[in-house]
Amino acid sequence: MNKEKxxxxxxxxxxxxxxxKSVSEVPSFWKVIKREFRADxxxxxxxxxxxxxxxxxxxxxxxxxxxxxxxxxxRNKYHAPSKxxxxxxDIGGRSIAGQLLIGGRNSILIGFAVTILTSVTxxxxxxxxxxYGGKVDSIIMRVCDFISILPTTMLVxxxxxxxxxxxxxxxxxxxxxxxxxG
Numbered sequence: 171m172n173k174e175k176x177x178x179x180x181x182x183x184x185x186x187x188x189x190x191k192s193v194s195e196v197p198s199f200w201k202v203i204k205r206e207f208r209a210d211x212x213x214x215x216x217x218x219x220x221x222x223x224x225x226x227x228x229x230x231x232x233x234x235x236x237x238x239x240x241x242x243x244x245r246n247k248y249h250a251p252s253k254x255x256x257x258x259x260d261i262g263g264r265s266i267a268g269q270l271l272i273g274g275r276n277s278i279l280i281g282f283a284v285t286i287l288t289s290v291t292x293x294x295x296x297x298x299x300x301x302y303g304g305k306v307d308s309i310i311m312r313v314c315d316f317i318s319i320l321p322t323t324m325l326v327x328x329x330x331x332x333x334x335x336x337x338x339x340x341x342x343x344x345x346x347x348x349x350x351x352g
Contacts, residue, residue, distance in 0.1 A: 231275035239268040287346035314351055322348045
């Protein structure tokens with residue numbers, strides 16, 4: 171028994187503090203992410219492609235004059251792909267590539283905005299219900315039950331039609347009202 175203790179003490183004394191620190195140290199979030207992306211080359215490639223696509227769509231859509239792009243020019247009706255019309259033109263003579271960039275930007279902004287608003291709303295409601303409980307919990311849960319049984323898609327379409335000067339931000343707000351339950 172004494173021999174085993176002596177061997178353990180000898181081994182422990184050989185290990186210096188730095189080695190113990192590096193072994194017992196919990197890696198930070200970013201170190202773990204970096205390690206995982208180094209190990210998975212396909213994920214790294216996909217991340218790079220996603221960043222390139224998002225950057226191209228966001229920057230490209232802000233460089234385009236949207237008013238000029240949406241102006242109808244029947245002389246360019248179904249114009250073939252060229253330097254002016256990279257992907258050609260539609261029936262109104264408008265650039266398809268420009269419309270794709272603006273549509274992509276709107277889709278990305280709507281997706282991120284609705285996700286953030288619904289997450290914050292759901293988090294706040296969950297914290298309120300969890301903190302107060304009792305009657306507050308019952309009331310908020312009945313509101314959630316009521317909203318969850320509504321035909322959400324039909325209500326969103328109805329609100330979109332009813333609002334007089336409808337913008338993308340109205341749509342984001344309407345979607346957030348009904349989709350925070352998820």
